[in-house]
Amino acid sequence: MGARAASRQWSNALFVAPYLIAYLCLLIFPLVSGMGLSLFKADLFGGREFVGLENFARLFKDTVFLQSVANTFYFVLLTVPPLTVIPLFLALLLNRSDRTAAIFRGVFFSSSVLSVTIVTLIWRMILMTEGGLAANIRHAMGFDAIPFLSDPNLVMISMAIITVWWCLGLPMMLYLSALQQVPQDIYEAAELDNSGWFRTLWSITLPALSRTVILVAIFQCVLQFQLFGQPQLITQGGPNGASRPIVLFIFEVGFRRWDIGYAAAASQILFGIILLATLIQYFVTSRKQVSS
Amino acid sequence: MKKLLLAVALLALGSCSEKSEVTEISVQRIFGECRANVPKGQPPLRNPDGECEIVTQILDDFEKRNPDIRLKVNIAPWPGYDQLSAQYAAGDPPDVVTMHMSVMPDFVSRGLIEPLDADFAKVGLDVNNFTPAARNGVTVKGHVYGMPFDNWTQLWHINMGLFQKAGLVRDGQPILPHSPDELLAQARQFKQATGLPYLLQPTDNERAAFTRNIYTYLLDQNAVFFPDNKHIRLDTPEARRIVELFRQIYAEGLMAPAQDYPAAMAAFLNGQGGICMVGTWMIGAFEAEANTPGRPLSAGYAVRPYPMLYGGKQTAYVDGHAWVMPRRERTPEQRAAVIRLMKFLQQRDYDWSRTGHLPTQADIARSPQYLGLPHRDGIVALATVGQTLPAGVERQIAIQDIIGDEMASAITGHKPVAQALKDAEHRVNDLLFHVL
């Protein structure tokens, strides 16, 4: 009977079939037609003309686009590490069943319930050089305000701060739910062994969470490459293009200029970048897992 | 007697058929939702001069006076074009929709909205009564494509209390510059006397304001910046002159730095600057503040068109809202209903002008009723001399975005002025080149 679990059967695929149908129709099909669209000079209202790879050639010469690619990578580097580590730290502190922990879990999740419109409105009021909360605090301490949103060197860092604040709820919950899978008896054994808290963390908890760390890192990477609403609503990509990410570029070109073929081409490049980043992370980390 | 009976019967029949034949048309508009302030069939309870309140009341009135027409009103998030484009793509645009004049060329070039000259003539909607700015705004290739609702433009909103303190008031009128040098001199004088910036204008998260300033001062110099519909000319001495002037104003701290739109408005309300460069739509809010005792603006508030700095005749870049009819399948009754609505909107021009926007009807612009509204006599000329961009130029919003993006970089000192203008020119021409 044990062979039944391992047996290779077509019928087993029935479990994944419903999802795959949705996936193919609603994601892959539009993606492929989008790839087709990227080969056209196309207008939102139907006019189109085949241009081959011209849109891509145009992109690689477009300094605005190239700057947006650089900005996006910089933003991912700024946000993914903290969004992988800070929620882990919080989850470890909050993996308890008492009321205090429950309240704090709610507190750290609370920012996630806000839509991007509101998140940006609130942070604008905190970061504005004139009259912002941070500026008022700096003035009270006798310093000059920091131009969080109007200095090209600071603006992405500000976006990163906002994003980390906004997004840490979900990874924290992912870690918490994964912690439920760590067998409790191991902890009890460690307790008996009188191992220190840190040693228990290092040799038991973290290895047990490695799968989730990978999941969080990959997912955050995917998510943060798609940065859009924060700069769109707070800076419109300024100052001097320093906060314009790829998706904002796509939005401006597609929805504001109606040049949808060009926008589709930029989307394909973004897709390629994310795919590459995801696969690299997946293979590097899964190899590590196999070897360990 | 027989005749009378027949007449009664016909009347009964007529009213009966009228009742059963209610024509429904879909009306899509921006300006928000405020039913809470305007209960059906009542005048507004609050904020009676708000855009949303006025348009809600006008549409209610239309339904009340035209029981044979039912309006299905759909409110779209500002500016409305993402949704409208999607509706076109899905083959389901509304029967009548609000549209910026600057956007109309895009929809005309694709044949997406209908010319209305013949329909207007049929119902006696007199296009000769449109103000010049309005008429130009809705006319593309010689045809009228919309019923102009308003024109709006940026203005100089002035804190007269601070102007007095800076010695910039004569005979109760603000002293305004007539040249770039005068502008700098007066701004410095203002800053010395008050310690405050002369100009308030959003600089962060802002594009439109920069572009409108440039357009206005290019018009002031009679510069031809659209030699044809597919090209812009910005790498010119005229444009450099303007941007360098604003660059200097910014660098000398004569303009408040690092403010976005809400911050700039709050700064002006709190008396933290002399002139707020913002649109017609703020007149009401500022005027209300000026009439509240003890507020920074209560010492005096004035509104003026942008003063010309380069010797040109008074003008300004204007845009406006219009009502247009998307091309779609509709019955003759529906078509007639749309035109009737447009005629009604024309008749209610005065009501809409209470928002602060410029009227589009010449008789209203001349009327004592309109001119009796606060500050209107000072700006009404713009309804005549204001200019939109050439009607054949497509993608005007995108162009405004690009120019504003580059101007913000230049004026705040992140990019050399000449470079920014060169880049803006290149980006706009590239955009227009790729328009199908």
Next chain:
Amino acid sequence: MSHASHKSLRNTLVLVTLIVLGFIMLIPLIWTVLLSLKANGELMRSTANAFHGPYTLENYIDILNNSSVFRWLMNSVIVSGLTTLGVLVLSSLAGYGFARLDFPGRDKLFLFVLFGLAIPEQAVIITRHQLFTALHLHNSYPGLILPGLAAPFGVFLMTQYFRAIPKELDEAALLDNASRFQVFWKVLLPLTLPAQATLGIFTFLASWNEYWWPLISATRSEMFTLTVGLAASQINFAQTSGLGYLMTQAVFAATPILVVYIIFQKYIVKAVSGAAAR
């Protein structure tokens, strides 16, 4: 003795850290609520006015007086609720399939799904709109729900989670002659409750706050979701002249999510001692 005091010192330290961090997290939220309780005109002058009275419920009353708001709220509940349900069902089935069962091409298929994780919304939104036009799905509930079901994140999450459950559990059950579906339903699914809860909250949240797709698919007022309806209700330059109302919208729109969070969250951390009933 020294061990115990060490432990209580550690607990105090943890608590202090949490309070400091929690406070930082909450400042913007408290700020939102305070702003929502102020008259719009006062906020136009200065947002600092929110630190003191008078406070008013005017903005809340205005929202409730908008006759369409309950219709939009209902649309959002239906759309987000059914999307969440659909994602949980599809992801659990697929996760179990990928983690536990073997079938030809399984690993390649899983990679193929992983590939979908990299697809940005912008790469598909226009062509998906064309597809839904052809299928006459705009301005309908299926039109709003279906796109959410294709997101691969849930499959990825559930697969990882199923993989971490010891294999002996289902093998034992299979030996007891339970069918494959019974094993999935009775033995494994209950163990995945924490992941289900996380995925459920996340999906509901994402669907609730979705803006672009409902904006361009549900273009008739009676099919608006709450996000789009509230956006449409905003007057121009709402950040200046309607800030309090905007913040009230935020509080109003976030409340249902908080309710969902409270319902689901107790499954995320069960009494740790009895964790996952092993």
